[in-house]
Amino acid sequence: xxxxxxxxxxxxxxxxxxxxxxxxxxxxxxxxxxxxxxxxxxxxxxxxxxxxxxxxxxxxxxxxxxxxxxxxxxxxxxxxxxxxxxxxxxxxxxxxxxxxxxxxxxxxxxxxxxxxxxxxxxxxxxxxxxxxxxxxxxxxxxxxxxxxxxxxxxxxxxxxxxxxxxxxxxxxxxxxxxxxxxxxxxxxxxxxxxxx
Amino acid sequence: xxxxxxxxxxxxxxxxxxxxxxxxxxxxxxxxxxxxxxxxxxxxxxxxxxxxxxxxxxxxxxxxxxxxxxxxxxxxxxxxxxxxxxxxxxxxxxxxxxxxxxxxxxxxxxxxxxxxxxxxxxxxxxxxxxxxxxxxxxxxxxxxxxxxxxxxxxxxxxxxxxxxxxxxxxxxxxxxxxxxxxxxxxxxxxxxxxxx
DNA sequence: GCAAAACATGAACCATGAATCATGTTTCAT
DNA sequence: ATGAAACATGATTCATGGTTCATGTTTTGC
Numbered sequence: 242x243x244x245x246x247x248x249x250x251x252x253x254x255x256x257x258x259x260x261x262x263x264x265x266x267x268x269x270x271x272x273x274x275x276x277x278x279x280x281x282x283x284x285x286x287x288x289x290x291x292x293x294x295x296x297x298x299x300x301x302x303x304x305x306x307x308x309x310x311x312x313x314x315x316x317x318x319x320x321x322x323x324x325x326x327x328x329x330x331x332x333x334x335x336x337x338x339x340x341x342x343x344x345x346x347x348x349x350x351x352x353x354x355x356x357x358x359x360x361x362x363x364x365x366x367x368x369x370x371x372x373x374x375x376x377x378x379x380x381x382x383x384x385x386x387x388x389x390x391x392x393x394x395x396x397x398x399x400x401x402x403x404x405x406x407x408x409x410x411x412x413x414x415x416x417x418x419x420x421x422x423x424x425x426x427x428x429x430x431x432x433x434x435x436x437x
Numbered sequence: 438x439x440x441x442x443x444x445x446x447x448x449x450x451x452x453x454x455x456x457x458x459x460x461x462x463x464x465x466x467x468x469x470x471x472x473x474x475x476x477x478x479x480x481x482x483x484x485x486x487x488x489x490x491x492x493x494x495x496x497x498x499x500x501x502x503x504x505x506x507x508x509x510x511x512x513x514x515x516x517x518x519x520x521x522x523x524x525x526x527x528x529x530x531x532x533x534x535x536x537x538x539x540x541x542x543x544x545x546x547x548x549x550x551x552x553x554x555x556x557x558x559x560x561x562x563x564x565x566x567x568x569x570x571x572x573x574x575x576x577x578x579x580x581x582x583x584x585x586x587x588x589x590x591x592x593x594x595x596x597x598x599x600x601x602x603x604x605x606x607x608x609x610x611x612x613x614x615x616x617x618x619x620x621x622x623x624x625x626x627x628x629x630x631x632x633x
Numbered sequence: 634g635c636a637a638a639a640c641a642t643g644a645a646c647c648a649t650g651a652a653t654c655a656t657g658t659t660t661c662a663t
Numbered sequence: 664a665t666g667a668a669a670c671a672t673g674a675t676t677c678a679t680g681g682t683t684c685a686t687g688t689t690t691t692g693c
Contacts, residue, residue, distance in 0.1 A: 249669065250670075251660090253669070253670065272554045273554075279651095288671060289652085290674095291670080291673095294670065365610070389632065391625060392622040395622040398603055401602055403596075403599050405598050405601075406594045406595060406601065407594055409598075410568075423588075423591050426587060426588040427592075427595050430592055431626075431631055433585065434585075434627060435525060449640065449690095452641085475680075486643065486682085486684080489682065
């Protein structure tokens with residue numbers, strides 16, 4: 242029984258995966274507190290005890306999901322940055338990719354945000370890591386003269402916050418069809434600022 | 438026993454207030470799930486049953502705090518906008534006031550954010566109301582030619598998101614002394630944008 | 634001063650649901 | 664083929680803590 246490790250057999254790996262996917266669903270829909278182990282195992286079509294072969298607690302499954310989801314978000318956003326367009330245009334694409342991703346997998350947003358309360362360390366880790374990468378990109382763009390000089394760390398957090406709020410308002414609560422328009426407006430703000 | 442109403446006697450009003458302040462502390466420190474009624478009443482120096490004279494459930498105390506805190510934040514930020522300075526400068530002052538407020542009463546931030554999970558309706562209400570006010574200010578500024586034309590709603594949510602993220606990173610996790618510098622940097626971004 | 638309403642108490646009740654464990658079944662290396 | 668390790672089961676256990684309630688005490692209006 243590998244507690245922190247991965248399962249040894251094909252069957253084991255499949256079970257663990259089933260449980261994780263069911264947990265993602267249930268945590269996403271009900272939130273951590275209201276999510277019950279019995280509901281998770283019901284959807285995973287296993288016995289309750291089975292879950293404890295692969296995870297040592299309810300918190301541990303949750304943490305695993307946060308890590309997984311963080312990795313996924315970073316992948317989605319980073320992949321969108323590729324094109325050889327302007328640095329700022331690339332950032333625009335990253336924001337668009339993020340918002341569409343939130344709209345497609347709303348459980349992601351909820352789980353990561355709830356981590357602030359369920360597992361503060363994982364939450365902080367996730368955003369700090371993300372911010373560092375963002376900061377590095379901004380610094381590089383600055384060095385290349387593609388953006389005005391300024392504190393890259395503050396900018397990274399400000400822009401991340403923007404993305405989170407827009408994701409909540411438009412991708413989660415609003416009409417997904419609006420997203421592209423929102424991205425245009427938001428990036429106009431980031432590019433030119435508010436001053437006339 | 439006034440269930441939704443306010444207490445009739447001076448003593449009653451004082452008790453209710455003691456309980457609310459204790460609840461603010463405990464919810465802020467421990468989060469909703471880990472906060473126990475017994476700990477709240479211990480700090481309020483009353484019996485557990487007393488709490489149920491004034492609130493019909495744990496959720497109801499929490500909701501009351503969200504409403505109260507929302508009102509307080511709006512007051513603090515709005516008060517900071519008074520001066521007859523430039524509209525943009527006034528906004529800068531609002532951001533500064535918000536960040537200092539978060540640093541002073543971190544429980545506020547936590548409770549309001551946790552409301553997303555404990556009481557989604559109250560959470561959404563709170564931010565939608567706030568956004569509407571922000572939007573109106575931006576529209577007015579736009580009409581007066583003090584900011585470039587653009588979608589005021591998107592801008593309001595983007596700027597709110599910025600404030601939340603900066604609050605989390607610098608007012609909650611960072612050194613409060615940094616706040617004024619952060620405000621300057623962030624508002625430079627908002628004013629002039631990233632483009633060189 | 635006195636009834637009635639409001640307020641206060643804290644031990645006991647009770648639902649909930651996470652975690653365990655004794656008992657099987659399946660997989661895999663040799 | 665076979666034994667050992669890995670995996671699977673689900674009813675039972677157990678701690679937790681929100682809520683209730685029977686019994687006082689205090690305040691208020693008249």
